[in-house]
Amino acid sequence: MTRNRSIRRAGWLAAYLPILFISSALAQDKPYFVTYSHDLEEPGNLEIETKTALARPGGGNRYGATAMELEYGTRAWWTTELYLDGQATAQDSTVFTGFRIENRLRPLMRDHAVNPVFYVEYENTSGADKTILEVVGHDGQADLAGPNDQLSREHQHEAELKLILSSNVKDWNIAENFISEKDLGHDPWEFGYAVGATRPLRSAASGRSCAFCAERFIAGAEAYGGLGSTFALTMRDTSHYVAPLVGWQLPKGVRLSFSPGFGFTGTSLARVYRVGLAFEFDQAGGWFHNAPERGGSQGGTQ
Amino acid sequence: MMRRTSATLMFLFSATLALAAASSSRWLHVPTKDHARSSPLAGDPDAIAAGALVYREHCQQCHKANAMGDGRKRPALRSERIRTASDGDIEWFLRQGDLGHGMPSWSSLPEAQRWQIVAWLRSIQ
Numbered sequence: 125m126t127r128n129r130s131i132r133r134a135g136w137l138a139a140y141l142p143i144l145f146i147s148s149a150l151a152q153d154k155p156y157f158v159t160y161s162h163d164l165e166e167p168g169n170l171e172i173e174t175k176t177a178l179a180r181p182g183g184g185n186r187y188g189a190t191a192m193e194l195e196y197g198t199r200a201w202w203t204t205e206l207y208l209d210g211q212a213t214a215q216d217s218t219v220f221t222g223f224r225i226e227n228r229l230r231p232l233m234r235d236h237a238v239n240p241v242f243y244v245e246y247e248n249t250s251g252a253d254k255t256i257l258e259v260v261g262h263d264g265q266a267d268l269a270g271p272n273d274q275l276s277r278e279h280q281h282e283a284e285l286k287l288i289l290s291s292n293v294k295d296w297n298i299a300e301n302f303i304s305e306k307d308l309g310h311d312p313w314e315f316g317y318a319v320g321a322t323r324p325l326r327s328a329a330s331g332r333s334c335a336f337c338a339e340r341f342i343a344g345a346e347a348y349g350g351l352g353s354t355f356a357l358t359m360r361d362t363s364h365y366v367a368p369l370v371g372w373q374l375p376k377g378v379r380l381s382f383s384p385g386f387g388f389t390g391t392s393l394a395r396v397y398r399v400g401l402a403f404e405f406d407q408a409g410g411w412f413h414n415a416p417e418r419g420g421s422q423g424g425t426q
Numbered sequence: 427m428m429r430r431t432s433a434t435l436m437f438l439f440s441a442t443l444a445l446a447a448a449s450s451s452r453w454l455h456v457p458t459k460d461h462a463r464s465s466p467l468a469g470d471p472d473a474i475a476a477g478a479l480v481y482r483e484h485c486q487q488c489h490k491a492n493a494m495g496d497g498r499k500r501p502a503l504r505s506e507r508i509r510t511a512s513d514g515d516i517e518w519f520l521r522q523g524d525l526g527h528g529m530p531s532w533s534s535l536p537e538a539q540r541w542q543i544v545a546w547l548r549s550i551q
Contacts, residue, residue, distance in 0.1 A: 154534075163534045169487075200525040232524045235533045295536040327536035331475035340535075406487040 155291030155371025155381035161319035165197030184269030222249030234423035243286035251278030260315030264391030463514030477546025
């Protein structure tokens, strides 16, 4: 048990120590945990974010599951991400539960009333993954209640496709996600949804640097759940959640977010608390190729 | 089944890349309605001060602290193009970005903050 605790502490330190020493810019992301908006990472920037879910499934032990997300702006219309997932369950163990690689692509180069984004993900996780980054099919709290050694034996190689539709209307962001997930074995397609809306508490920026100004806080809500599968396209035994959200953009590129989620069907977790901590690094792509280009065109006429 | 899923993923990915490569948006195509808009914060000293902060947080990493860009892909913002553009042109361009050429869309910023950036850009010309 003491060893487990030491491993957990070492993991947290390894995750956070590098980011204490690097300066960074202000992130401008919405505090969604499950829903995606059409905001992509700025090209060349790297964002490191941890998303932690804390819950207690019926018949199981309390757990904390963290997804560490490395998000890189490959192009202004293309963001690529790597997730590393792990979890610790009380009176059980701490386990690494797998990784995910995703790409988000904006097919339309202009901003429209509704902006589509294609999301493509490959997921290699174990059944012990409890991060709940999406809810699909008939996912429920029973999937999260087993002991880690038993859940870890189940391997999930999945492809996930999402259609993200998102709009910015009068300082509000409204986003709808349609999710389909396919185990690359013989399991059926599973479907889910996520919808959300957020707004900064104040639109105009203050003329001074401040950590507690109203414009640094974004509030909103999201709802997400499963929609069955191709084997049973029904809402029966599906999980659904509604979750208020608050995000706080601190100076130096740090963003904190918090969301208590409430399940409203029998198969849902009664409550799931989520905490996010993000750091954004300016132009991380330039760390590897800083040599000036010769004969490049002078800017100014974009 | 796995092969079909992989093929679908590859198709979606390639189609998006092709679409992205084919499209481009330049602010030469600003709609008349947007071109004619004037800034509600023009000349407001508070808006200029706030715009400087918003610029520092979101734009400076590419366009540099002196707004002169990097002389390569990131253009200078103290330029003839900015001087001759209308307030509406600049706000439209901030909102739209130019994704095909590396400029993100800043529609995620509240409109008031985009006008604050416009006010600051005007003040440094």
